[in-house]
Amino acid sequence: MKRRIVCCGFGLFAALLFCASRATGADRPSAIPGAPWTNGQIQKLQRDVDRLLHRRVLRGTHIGLIAIDTSRGKVLYSRNADEEFMPASNFKLLIGSAVLRDLGTAFTFKTIVSTDGTNLYLKGGGDAHLTAADLDAAAAKVAASTTHFSGALITDATAFGPQGYQPGWSWDDLPYYYAPVVSSLDLEENILHL
Secondary structure: OHHHHHHHHHHHHHHHHHHHHHHHOOOOOOOOOOOOOOHHHHHHHHHHHHHHHOOHHHOOOOOOEEEEEOOOOEEEEEEOOOOOOOOOOOHHHHHHHHHHHHHOOOOOOOOEEEEOOOOEEEEOOOOOOOOHHHHHHHHHHHHHHOOOOOOOEEEEOOOOOOOEOOOOOOHHHOOOOOOOOEOOOOOHHHOOOO
16 A cells, blocks of 8 residues: 555656646747746646646545745645655655755764763764664774773764654554654664564
8 A cells, every 4th residue: 555655656746747847838948948937837737736636546645745936936836735744755865865965975974972081972963874883893992092981871862853753754654664763873773683
């Protein structure tokens, strides 16, 4: 069922792109590059999207979207735009693209190990691939630089704000591996190996 919904979501996204290109006349060169959407084009886009969203295959789905002419800030289409949703798996394509654009390919998440002479601090920076081997390597470096340690290990997972699930997430998805608690300090992809 979830696969069908994801396929429908991807199909809907492709259909929206098609409708947008048809509404703007993307199949023929524009006389004025970047010309603003006319009211007629916006109304046609809205009708086309509404027609797609009312298809029988989408019955029972919860859909939210907003289309904005970003050069002018004008809303072209909006449906449930202010509601909170659990992100679909294909949303990672948009997030990944934005991260690559804004942070670049050299960006890495950092987990910081520090000490005040008594306590040892482990501050999470969002590395979802932090492993026990990484912590062993950090411990070896700490051991090489100190002769005695009498304090506590204090972990800090506050970089992303309060831990927990995000508003709008479906409660029936929470027990599954694909809906982990949001935290800036994860270990072994939040899987306990016995």
